Amino acid sequence: MSEQGLSVSEVCQTFRNENGTHTEALDNICLTIRPGEIVSLLGPSGSGKSSLLNIIAGFDAPVSGEVRLDGERITGPSAQRCVVFQTPALFEWLTARENVTFGLKRSRVPPARRREEAGEMLRLVGLDGFEDSYPHELSGGMQQRVALARAFVLHPRLLLMDEPFAALDAQLRYLMQSLLLKLWKKRGQTILFVTHDVEEAIRISHRVVIFERRPGRIREELTVPFPMERRGELLGEPGFQALREQIQRLMFTL
Numbered sequence: 001m002s003e004q005g006l007s008v009s010e011v012c013q014t015f016r017n018e019n020g021t022h023t024e025a026l027d028n029i030c031l032t033i034r035p036g037e038i039v040s041l042l043g044p045s046g047s048g049k050s051s052l053l054n055i056i057a058g059f060d061a062p063v064s065g066e067v068r069l070d071g072e073r074i075t076g077p078s079a080q081r082c083v084v085f086q087t088p089a090l091f092e093w094l095t096a097r098e099n100v101t102f103g104l105k106r107s108r109v110p111p112a113r114r115r116e117e118a119g120e121m122l123r124l125v126g127l128d129g130f131e132d133s134y135p136h137e138l139s140g141g142m143q144q145r146v147a148l149a150r151a152f153v154l155h156p157r158l159l160l161m162d163e164p165f166a167a168l169d170a171q172l173r174y175l176m177q178s179l180l181l182k183l184w185k186k187r188g189q190t191i192l193f194v195t196h197d198v199e200e201a202i203r204i205s206h207r208v209v210i211f212e213r214r215p216g217r218i219r220e221e222l223t224v225p226f227p228m229e230r231r232g233e234l235l236g237e238p239g240f241q242a243l244r245e246q247i248q249r250l251m252f253t254l
């Protein structure tokens with residue numbers, strides 16, 4: 001039986017710059033994510049987090065090493081791996097519901113069922129009543145909820161999230177993290193989440209992988225010891241401050 005989950009083996013990435021020089025972005029990255037696990041990549045700007053996410057999404061090929069999902073080698077983009085970006089990237093000419101059903105059209109789901117599933121997802125992200133609104137009629141946070149609904153409705157084998165809440169204010173960001181945890185509890189989705197925010201990484205993930213600056217290497221992998229059910233009141237969780245400080249020390253002494 002092939003191994004389930006994501007497996008990144010000895011991945012290196014180098015970019016050729018326009019002036020003929022090279023940038024070594026990733027150096028020998030090895031990482032596994034079990035099915036249903038949420039793992040955050042945390043690290044300074046330019047440490048290669050997006051480069052790794054682009055390879056896993058299949059947008060870029062590494063110069064060496066390989067990535068497998070459920071044993072299958074990744075060689076290009078696939079609907080099995082859905083990406084949520086910092087900007088919601090919705091289709092402006094489609095309503096919220098149509099944006100959510102769009103990806104389902106490629107599957108064999110019949111139209112009535114698609115409508116039903118989209119409605120259910122929009123309810124889950126708190127957008128009931130806005131099914132027929134166009135993106136320009138929604139706030140930035142509401143648009144990002146639609147983007148989350150669009151990703152989760154597809155049941156992808158892996159959800160890749162590249163700083164999805166970075167453009168939102170602190171309060172909305174917190175609400176979106178809670179929403180992500182709620183969706184995860186319902187769907188048990190495997191998620192790789194890129195962030196700069198230490199608290200966000202601790203709050204939403206089972207494990208935090210800390211990158212160090214160029215060339216991007218993994219400095220440390222830490223397991224977050226708090227049960228997912230208690231992530232809401234993390235500030236009162238004994239050991240939270242210590243973990244946050246430990247991660248900050250690791251990041252600021254890179």
Ligand SMILES: Nc1ncnc2c1ncn2[C@@H]1O[C@H](COP(=O)(O)OP(=O)(O)OP(=O)(O)O)[C@@H](O)[C@H]1O
Pocket residue numbers: 015016017023024025043044045046047048049050051052214
């Ligand atoms: N297409 C490209 N061509 C040349 N260099 C690139 C390219 N993409 C990324 N790089 C370089 O690779 C390194 C890693 O970039 P990457 O965007 O992966 O970092 P990051 O950790 O995601 O940064 P940030 O947190 O700022 O988004 C950087 O030095 C960047 O300049």
